[in-house]
Amino acid sequence: MAEIMSNIQVSPGVFRIKISGKYEGRIGQFYMLRGSRIDPLLSRPLSIFDLKDHYIEFLYQVVGEGTHLFASLKRGDSLNLVGPLGNGFPDIEGRTALVGGGIGIAPLYFAAKQLRDTDIYLGFREEACLVTDFNSISSNVRIKVGGSILDEVVFEDYDHILVCGPTGMLKAAKQKQVEQDYHGNVYVSVENKMACGIGACLVCSVKGPEGTKRACVEGPVFLAKEVDLDD
Amino acid sequence: MAEIMSNIQVSPGVFRIKISGKYEGRIGQFYMLRGSRIDPLLSRPLSIFDLKDHYIEFLYQVVGEGTHLFASLKRGDSLNLVGPLGNGFPDIEGRTALVGGGIGIAPLYFAAKQLRDTDIYLGFREEACLVTDFNSISSNVRIKVGGSILDEVVFEDYDHILVCGPTGMLKAAKQKQVEQDYHGNVYVSVENKMACGIGACLVCSVKGPEGTKRACVEGPVFLAKEVDLDD
Amino acid sequence: MINLSGSIAGVHFKNPLVMASGTFGFGKEYAQYYDISVLGGIAGKGLTLHPKSGNEGLRVFETPSGMLNSVGLENPGIKHFLENEAGFWEGLDLARIVNLGGDHIDEYIEGALLINQDSRIREAKGLKAVDIIELNISCPNVKEGGLAYGIKTEKAREVVREVRAVTSIPLVIKLSPNAEDLVSMAVMCEEEGADGVSLINTISAMKIDVYKRKSVFRNLYAGLSGPAIKPIALRMVHQVASRVNIPVIGVGGITSATDVIEFIMAGASLVQIGTYNFVNIHAGEELLSGITEFMNNEGIQTLDEIRGII
Amino acid sequence: MINLSGSIAGVHFKNPLVMASGTFGFGKEYAQYYDISVLGGIAGKGLTLHPKSGNEGLRVFETPSGMLNSVGLENPGIKHFLENEAGFWEGLDLARIVNLGGDHIDEYIEGALLINQDSRIREAKGLKAVDIIELNISCPNVKEGGLAYGIKTEKAREVVREVRAVTSIPLVIKLSPNAEDLVSMAVMCEEEGADGVSLINTISAMKIDVYKRKSVFRNLYAGLSGPAIKPIALRMVHQVASRVNIPVIGVGGITSATDVIEFIMAGASLVQIGTYNFVNIHAGEELLSGITEFMNNEGIQTLDEIRGII
């Protein structure tokens, strides 16, 4: 059990939680989080939002019972977490576009802080959040509220494109790569439901041309062309 | 949902919770309490500890999941409660001994405040609690830590004896009545597990010489001779 | 205008919400908390020919998202019901279901006869207290009792046939999830002229007190109900509804309006609410407004549009 | 000194804790989190003769105190296992159980033959990777698959008999709670020479997405596991253990040391832990110390003192 240092609402229904302790992790990796009770049964996967010497941070949106419970936690309360999990984003060179939609922006903050030569594209449906935070770590942040942020990204300008967001957005990125015959790498971070989080149960499988892969181990970050995206 | 005004630990594992609102109730009656979640499934019965114009109070001991959850609630949080339930203590005249063991003291505070001509006997296993509160409403409070408080009660001195506490204590009171051929009324408050709390499900039945009775409607206060006590 | 109504064998239900047997008494207790005539119907506490004092010892135990009960069909007997409770039922503007249990086939028959007889007498006076008989062949809490009939289709056939023969009152058979072959059981009910089936009753289950080293229930096993069993109940209702043409009443673990809709989509004509009454004393009226809201939001006019859509 | 050990057909288990098939991979993943050789045993992910890519679409859904899964026996096939995973198993100091699934009786037989053959070859080199075969005749997630065998005793008898005939490796049959008659199923296994039975596999269940108006699972139904089903599993284990003389492995919803003790008291020789691994990544080692603590507190020396005490 780890102690919560703070748990602050940063925009309607979106919270930023800081948990005390020494943690590890690479860009795109995630942790499985849960309270101390057995119900709700499964742990919830959250991407690393930020990581420092003595704490880890997550950014989460309240969507159901699990995240609702997280939101009710206060400074001094505790949480269980297991991680870092997943393959994360590969070590890359070259120009990179980080594209996030909605709560999909969560892993991009950590990514932007570590990668050089990146442009950040953040799309929101109704209200932007954490704009100041992103601006404080990069001078190339582009924000769009309403509409598709993906339309703003000129794929050819980049060697790599990392997309995090709703499945519709990931699909659109994949399609755009095909349509524009883009030869760089389009990475997507998938959000399949998980149980074990460590590769043992096979409930998180993603199908692709080369067979089945586990989102929690071989993913959650995949090359778009490696995975079939459906809801 | 009703708002919690305070929820204070009064001795190890024993809490006194004050809930805002206008409530009714007679001596010996109880409420069914629960949080907003569906798990744990069943509501928990708690006796009225005190009642004022704008609030109700309960005194509870943390024994399992439900009471543990109650203990985690803070001022401003909310709870669901249904009541008052049960028959309560009949309107009586004459000298009355109120005998409580452990958390069984809960309903006696409310009783002592309303009944005239009572002596209060409180027994604790390890540590007395709420002594000042009881002393502030009565000058006849007898406390015993360790041993059997029931031994202190001279049945013949009273017209009525109301016993609240663990089943062993209720049994002992019943037996003492028989042994001493005591002709006053010995009342016991039983703590059968409950589901509906209002008489519809029959899981709380108490057997007795005159057939089956529902602890939640015909009880929880019964004449000792009316009920078979077993665990 | 949303129309929630439905019917079984000509009996009108103004909406699909029926309170489940054994969890709602005969309705009086909950009537203190809300106007129960907003409900589609109620199934009364299970009755037997003779009064039963029920099981000894502990009768309830909470489990993860569920509860075990071992009431053992405690009830005042059919006669007492007809004399003392049916009067209250006469005044209710909802479908009134008598739940009929028994240990032996003769008890079921005699019980049904009593109810039938009573109905004729009331009818002559222009009165009615019972709209449907729900035959409980599935109570797991009565030793050597009803359950035997609930497990084997051919054993159950005898009871259904005999009871069907002696009563003209619409007859619904309450099926046990412990049945060896639930679908064949339901098909049998249809063959024998039942007007519907309701399922599921509680699932036979167990809890051991490891400190006392014995079952917490004198009767060894008890019946599991509540949200824990909903996924199982839903599957069973879907299986049965896909195979019979008589109405199916879906029961088991319902605690929300979307739970109700799931059962309807699985093919249920009506649903019953049991354990949830203990969680929310206003369950009936709150589920009703929840269903209405759901239908409004989803642009659904009648439940027929979605019934059995899966 | 507390002795937790037990055995099935001569295979030693240092304690009753076995990780359940499909929830523990082949052990490697959890071995990153604790020393899995503290366990009594592990049952590997269900294997079939040919690799299987498993079910399409969503594979997991949470329910109150439970979960539904529809993995559909995704696995790399027996050959791949023997070539790539069995080496890891050779080095493990615990009882190693291969869980064998299949669609047709021939597949089960061929699968068992492969494992048998492999065992002989390893034996010749003084090695061992598989101690027990657990025959999964009960997976509810494979269409027209294993489940058919899991429901009817006489259908299952064929598989058990044929597999028993081709392998000398100790054989445990994993039973389905969806069986028509679980006790007769277990008795059949004993008659056919099985060395034990394990139960229960997941319970067939359903979840409907009321907005999409379809089952959340492509396969329609899925398998329910977790604490929600424990009271049912415990009852079934008690029923079976009271009727057979071969060891029973109790499975279903265990999440605490006292849950383990309940199954032992109900008559189980060993238990399996499935879903709880997802809740607590250290489930195995924590349950082990919990059991030890319980026995210390209660003054119990060996599990035999309390096994089947109910």
Ligand SMILES: Cc1cc2nc3c(=O)[nH]c(=O)nc-3n(C[C@H](O)[C@H](O)[C@H](O)COP(=O)(O)OP(=O)(O)OC[C@H]3O[C@@H](n4cnc5c(N)ncnc54)[C@H](O)[C@@H]3O)c2cc1C
């Ligand atoms: C690798 C990964 C990283 C993620 N990172 C973040 C993040 O940084 N911030 C954030 O807000 N969300 C993130 N998500 C999504 C987040 O896990 C879900 O929103 C959350 O589990 C919902 O739980 P709930 O109980 O509130 O919702 P419910 O809908 O009640 O959840 C029910 C079940 O569905 C699962 N579930 C529901 N939605 C999702 C989803 N989108 N993805 C996976 N499982 C889901 C839950 O785990 C649970 O088992 C991530 C998901 C994955 C797989």
Ligand SMILES: Cc1cc2nc3c(=O)[nH]c(=O)nc-3n(C[C@H](O)[C@H](O)[C@H](O)COP(=O)(O)OP(=O)(O)OC[C@H]3O[C@@H](n4cnc5c(N)ncnc54)[C@H](O)[C@@H]3O)c2cc1C
């Ligand atoms: C009429 C009545 C009045 C009561 N008044 C008080 C009071 O004023 N203060 C107080 O501390 N306790 C009181 N109790 C006991 C209290 O209800 C239980 O201690 C409480 O329900 C335990 O819940 P739990 O989840 O913490 O424990 P758990 O043991 O986890 O509960 C599991 C289940 O057992 C039931 N249960 C457990 N112990 C009891 C018990 N002793 N009586 C009834 N049900 C039980 C719970 O309701 C629940 O269904 C009263 C009980 C009754 C019937």
Ligand SMILES: Cc1cc2nc3c(=O)[nH]c(=O)nc-3n(C[C@H](O)[C@H](O)[C@H](O)COP(=O)(O)O)c2cc1C
């Ligand atoms: C306390 C209790 C008593 C019950 N008594 C009866 C009964 O007398 N007759 C009957 O057919 N079903 C009885 N049932 C079963 C319910 O009617 C219902 O089928 C079952 O509880 C599943 O629904 P639920 O999960 O909504 O409770 C009883 C259930 C409970 C919890």
Ligand SMILES: Cc1cc2nc3c(=O)[nH]c(=O)nc-3n(C[C@H](O)[C@H](O)[C@H](O)COP(=O)(O)O)c2cc1C
């Ligand atoms: C994700 C998942 C996959 C499973 N795969 C298998 C399997 O391949 N073979 C098998 O016999 N049982 C399988 N099971 C069933 C478990 O082994 C176990 O019998 C069941 O989950 C009940 O135990 P539990 O409640 O402790 O999980 C699986 C269960 C889960 C949850």
Ligand code: FES
């Ligand atoms: S969540 Fe278990 S394998 Fe990915």
Ligand code: FES
């Ligand atoms: S708790 Fe339901 S009748 Fe008493």
